[in-house]
Amino acid sequence: MTRGNRRSNSASGAVERVIDMLVSSPDVGIMIPIPQYPLYTATLARVNAHAVPYYLQEDKDWQLSVSDLEHSLAEARAKGTDVRALVVINPGNPTGGCLLESNIAEIVRFCERHRLVIMADEVYQTNIYTETNPFVSFKKVVAQLGSDVELFSFHSISKGMIGECGRRGGYYEAVNIDEKVMGQLLKLASVSLCPNVQGQMAVDIMVNPPRLGDASYEQYKAEVEDIFESMKRRAKKLAQAFNSLPNMSCNDAQGAMYCFPRVELPQAFIDEAKAKGQQPDSLYCMQMLEATGISVVPGSGFGQYPGTFHFRSTFLPPENLFDDFIDSFKRFHLGLLARYSPKI
């Protein structure tokens, strides 16, 4: 068994490589959260494997329910799917949720019981805005529990305060993975020679930031703190704005870069969307774009609990434009409600 980390061109590249290796026939399935970042459904479709969905619990700040995991695993295995792994995105995209350590421990035990490989997507690990839900890595919990569960965890230079998504750099950690499997992964990686140099320099800088006494330390610290504090303020402000509106509710973004509010769309609007052959949340987002210039992603792009409608908004617009951004969104939402449910 081995522990170690391997470099990659990005978290996406590493995720794809691990999925390529796990999927050996069309019977294979991998459990994925709903809502999820579409890298997972897209990669599983490309390799012709099953996406086995489990739902995140919106009313519990997007934590995972082990009974839901048990249910969806049993259902997939009963249908003959060879379920081999479970994907967890923590902190979550698109939800902004951050898993409690106790929930992570339950997930590790669930995967141990059912011999599932854990794929922990932890690219937002430094984007954490609450004290109640600090980031805890799967690797740490696996070690604390003395578990022999197989784990791949993924990190990237694309997020955090660095945000160097154009340079393409990342790495994955492998815990309790058989040497032969690691050898196979190395062989696959060697086919494309090596990850790009610029991206890997950025990985080095991310994992080895300037330290006290280094020439660039003060500037680095000031810039990181500035970006972080601003994102924290914007995260809070956006969730508050959504929650101040009728027909909307939104969990606080505990982490990542997103709010994922739920919208109660008027029935007349839903009917109109259906008559146009469109998803109601897509129509809502398209109308928002046309009315305000704000671009958000409909919940149906990530998957959502049937009968519910959401959209994902980043809180990345610059802080000096943020109030205008919120005001114009509010005008759009209230205007739509007034048109389709005039009693509000």
Ligand SMILES: Cc1ncc(COP(=O)(O)O)c(C=O)c1O
């Ligand atoms: C959850 C999640 N995983 C992976 C990625 C992709 O990361 P990278 O740019 O390193 O491929 C993203 C990008 O948005 C993401 O949100």
